[in-house]
Amino acid sequence: MSRARLSDVAAAAGVSISTVSLVLNGRVARISSQTQDRVREAAASVGYTPNSVARGLRTQRTRTIGLISDRIATTPFAGRMLAGAQDVAREHGHLLFLVNTDGDADVEAEAVRALAGQQVDGMVYAAMWHRVVDAPAGLPAGTVFLDCRPSSGGFPAVVPDDRTGGRDAVRLLVEAGHRRIAYVDVDEDDPPVAAGLRHEGYLEVLADAGIEPDPALHVRQESSAAGGRAAAAALLDLPADRRPTAVFCFNDRMAAGVYVAAHRRGLDIPGDLSIVGYDDQQLVAGELDPPLTTIALPHYEMGRWATEVALGVREPPEGGRPHLMPCPIIRRDSVGPPPAAAPTPAGGEPLTTP
Amino acid sequence: MSRARLSDVAAAAGVSISTVSLVLNGRVARISSQTQDRVREAAASVGYTPNSVARGLRTQRTRTIGLISDRIATTPFAGRMLAGAQDVAREHGHLLFLVNTDGDADVEAEAVRALAGQQVDGMVYAAMWHRVVDAPAGLPAGTVFLDCRPSSGGFPAVVPDDRTGGRDAVRLLVEAGHRRIAYVDVDEDDPPVAAGLRHEGYLEVLADAGIEPDPALHVRQESSAAGGRAAAAALLDLPADRRPTAVFCFNDRMAAGVYVAAHRRGLDIPGDLSIVGYDDQQLVAGELDPPLTTIALPHYEMGRWATEVALGVREPPEGGRPHLMPCPIIRRDSVGPPPAAAPTPAGGEPLTTP
């Protein structure tokens, strides 16, 4: 038995196809309620489900949206971004086409063509780290960039507000009384945009607090637990008066390495060393001992935002600048006052947020 | 400027729509090569991309497949499964519809209807943990179950071979010389299928090696690092002669907890205690110190398998039993011989694999 069509419902209800279509689409202004009931009953009894392909051809709206992303496989963040996109799509009666390109330009071009061929109503182009990307050729106007900034303008985009996130992280430490705060940065040829922005946030808060930044406290390592451990080792080898009492890490993985280095030296967290991470990577931050205070990346919200803009239910900001999504502060147990040996600075006036 | 249609190409090439369609679909048996060239040039010059919606309506094949999954957001494994599905879809010129249901039955039913309405050529129903699920009503015949077993029969399914995985894990320890091997199990009302199967594998290898299982070495805790830590604490509090020299953990997170407990007691891994995990969760297993030996879950391969069956390019096994996907052994550095204080049993004969 093949699927029921509109004509099957029409035959069962004893009316025309047009009438069935009008009733089932709610355009019932001029249809008697008896007829409406008969049509609805007939539709239910034959188990009618509209054929979206035929409808899409006729209306030129397919109620689908395309999501192109590089490497969904290898990042723990993809899930939340997809979930945000997927939830918005569902809320608006849309279905999501997902294409994973692994960053391959040919695959990307093919995906753009295929999705255009499917007549998607909207398109989202997602990266898995905040960075600048070249828009693939043929990308339809109105494509929304998710967690990345297009190098050529004209596309709406949403990225995490890493600068404010960096400020919040460091402010947590300054407000706990720390003055010697290190930044464990990532060391790559092509550093993520986020690294620079978080560093700017770091410097801004130090400036606000009247703390002279110490270049020795800005260390770079590879973005991993091993890198964090090496960075921490270098910092903890500094002479006592130059040693940091707190560390802000580019991400939670590096923070995990800082934990290891600190524990190996018998240091207590946060008693001897306070640590703030970034990303709120559950399996890392939540299971460290003590649990890591960190800044969360708003992947779910960014996924939602991008999809809402792609669907046209939300207006992108004026001026073509990327929308900055706030990064929530996740207070756990890795921040405390500096150790007594490095006393709290006297007479600090309360910090103000510009 | 709207998209080019077949009729635009036909006009540009000075031939009929039929001819263009035949040429572009490679049915050129009776088309002169001059005409073919003209058509292809015309198609390129107007930038023609076939309208998949119209084609789908006519041919009744949409070249799409639907993937329904519960909670893609909250598991680190979803990515690899999706990547496997996505890669197969792309290799066969298909596009993937992704729906995340969060386990909600209403959303699930809605998704099934919507995907049927989109006339998908195949359907995959995925869970994020190996378990028994009730097939939602209306699921098309031939839907493939991914990482779960349908409670009612008739559907092809693929799940990890957890029993063999458990065997492999424990054999690693037995072959290193261990005789007192604990199993840190998960303690839940509705334990995952995997837990039972891995335990069976554990018991089988012990039996093969002539080791009497000690109930005190089978401990249950919640599936987290904290649970693993508590379990390890209990095991390490056992009198010396009953204490395990090796631990097989239900998963890597629990293994991470065992590390913490061991380190707190000043135990060396693997010198004093050998540990094998399960899942190969990169951010956990790979970044422990020392890196954790574990059994990987073949999510990518399962995603591929399911999608190949859904597409009809691979035959499911006879007899309707789920396909068991092998779980690779990931040898890292957390397994060694038992400490000298608990000497290797004398005269062990070589193990044989049945």
Added chain:
DNA sequence: CACGATTGCTCAATCGATTGAGCAGTCAAA
């Protein structure tokens, strides 16, 4: 009672492709 407005429904074109049937024209064989 006639006429226009309103109500309730149907006709038929349309979206953009695919494809079996069929139409000229050419060529070889009879």
Added chain:
DNA sequence: TTTGACTGCTCAATCGATTGAGCAATCGTG
């Protein structure tokens, strides 16, 4: 020269819905 086969291409129906135009019956009003 006729016939049949073959070549090269086009016609037109079709997939399953949506929708503006329009028809017939009823109603209200002057």
